[in-house]
Amino acid sequence: MDSGKQSVISIKDLKMNYGSKEVLKGINLEIQGGEIIGYIGPNGAGKSTTLKILLGLINGYQGEIKLFGNDINVNPVEYKKKIGYVPETAQMYDTLSAREYLTFIGEIYGLKYELVDYKAKQLMKLFGIGDAYEARISSFSKGMKQKVLIISSLIHNPDILFFDEPLSGLDANSVMIFKEIITELAEQGKTIFYSSHIMDVVEKISNRIILIKDGVIVADGSFQELQAMSKEGSLEEIFNQLTGFNQYKEIAESFISVLKEG
Numbered sequence: 001m002d003s004g005k006q007s008v009i010s011i012k013d014l015k016m017n018y019g020s021k022e023v024l025k026g027i028n029l030e031i032q033g034g035e036i037i038g039y040i041g042p043n044g045a046g047k048s049t050t051l052k053i054l055l056g057l058i059n060g061y062q063g064e065i066k067l068f069g070n071d072i073n074v075n076p077v078e079y080k081k082k083i084g085y086v087p088e089t090a091q092m093y094d095t096l097s098a099r100e101y102l103t104f105i106g107e108i109y110g111l112k113y114e115l116v117d118y119k120a121k122q123l124m125k126l127f128g129i130g131d132a133y134e135a136r137i138s139s140f141s142k143g144m145k146q147k148v149l150i151i152s153s154l155i156h157n158p159d160i161l162f163f164d165e166p167l168s169g170l171d172a173n174s175v176m177i178f179k180e181i182i183t184e185l186a187e188q189g190k191t192i193f194y195s196s197h198i199m200d201v202v203e204k205i206s207n208r209i210i211l212i213k214d215g216v217i218v219a220d221g222s223f224q225e226l227q228a229m230s231k232e233g234s235l236e237e238i239f240n241q242l243t244g245f246n247q248y249k250e251i252a253e254s255f256i257s258v259l260k261e262g
């Protein structure tokens, strides 16, 4: 995709090995502001590894990565202020209260305590957990913790959002709120990089879907383009076809017959 505009995210020939295992084998991507990228692929395909490299959490890769036109190794502190991240599994400081945790994160991003305290409280209220603002995170349900994580990724109003399975534990109403937030943020020009296994959500919210398998991109286009290419109906079916998977019935039957043994 070359619109003449500077890419918000530019990835050139990204490769990553863990020991002798090649996890990413040459990823090339140009992503513009306002795009919602659904980043999908089978377990172990290299999705989280890509996100962690983009976030500067893993080194030792080959290739070139630019965010807002700047290499991520130059001035890494500055570019991180423009990024929000919801990890697949998070280590939270759960002996802290939500207030302590969110104000701590906000201050790391350079926000004044009073402002981040106000914003955090309002956002928790809007997510239906305002009453828990002073409670310790260790007492929260899974969905409540996930809401705190989502708030912590957005509180500094970043320009790029990386979400790794962000809906984990959220109830259906909260999922609707979250999807609406994502859509509106993209309309304001933010870039969303969304990795998930929940295909119907990816199908609905993404305006571009990138499928990786064994560390390479095997499809890149809108849902309609992927549909036309693979002649399949839903994204789940497209995913099954492009990842060469069509034995789910046989595997389920074998699984059940093993259960019955003995």
Ligand SMILES: Nc1ncnc2c1ncn2[C@@H]1O[C@H](COP(=O)(O)OP(=O)(O)OP(=O)(O)O)[C@@H](O)[C@H]1O
Binding pocket: 018, 023, 041, 042, 043, 044, 045, 046, 047, 048, 049, 050, 088
């Ligand atoms: N720290 C590590 N050391 C060694 N191998 C790793 C490490 N992290 C990831 N891997 C391997 O790299 C491969 C890609 O992992 P990654 O977590 O990026 O996959 P993924 O696409 O996010 O998978 P999932 O959908 O299961 O979350 C896997 O084979 C994994 O075992």
